[in-house]
Amino acid sequence: MNADRAQGLVASESLLRETLDYLMRLPVNPMTAQLARKIRTHLEDPAQAREVRDAALVINAAEQNRDLRSGVAWYTAAGLPALEVVVGAGCSVATISSPAARLYGGASAGKQFSKKLIDSLIAGQRVALGPHEPATAPTIRP
Structure with missing residues (x-):
């Protein structure tokens, strides 16, 4: 909704x-x-x-x-934000997270995924910011 x-x-x-x-x-x-x-x-x-x-x-x-701006650097194959940046309007602090890694168990998200995530941070990842829309997790099927 x-x-x-x-x-x-x-x-x-x-x-x-x-x-x-x-x-x-x-x-x-x-x-x-x-x-x-x-x-x-x-x-x-x-x-x-x-x-x-x-x-x-x-x-x-x-x-x-309402006052947040956010952006996603890239998505996983399942459509989850792999690297998300959220910044409050007028704030000097950004929150950088990986909703995909959080959903799939942090470090156990897979070596290939973890390596890509770390490599993108090391290289410097540009993220365009727009109005914040919190990510929703897809339905996980057994």
């Missing part, structure tokens, strides 16, 4: 809660009561609550990453 979709989901949830509150203040009417029950059931659904919690986490992460 991206931040825009998450914000839309949270806004829809808020609108439904506002609508329910309004319906509950109207004079009792079978149609109004039925619609209010339907909205309440939807809002109380555990799957819906989980979606809204997940959306809030996505929004929070997007806010934290």
Whole structure:
């Protein structure tokens, strides 16, 4: 889920809660009561609550990453960032990491991969920076 979709989901949830509150203040009417029950059931659904919690986490992460710039030097064959650089706006510190090596167990990621990673650092690796989008791990199949 991206931040825009998450914000839309949270806004829809808020609108439904506002609508329910309004319906509950109207004079009792079978149609109004039925619609209010339907909205309440939807809002109380555990799957819906989980979606809204997940959306809030996505929004929070997007806010934290808003001022970050990042770039990836190269990717593994599996599509993971092999060498990633993240810099905060106005900061004098960069974080250099290897999400691929972290996912696959650090030094046990393989001698060939480790050698390529070290060689690229020794040689000096240029990395173009853009808006930070945290890497997500691909689904690993047994």
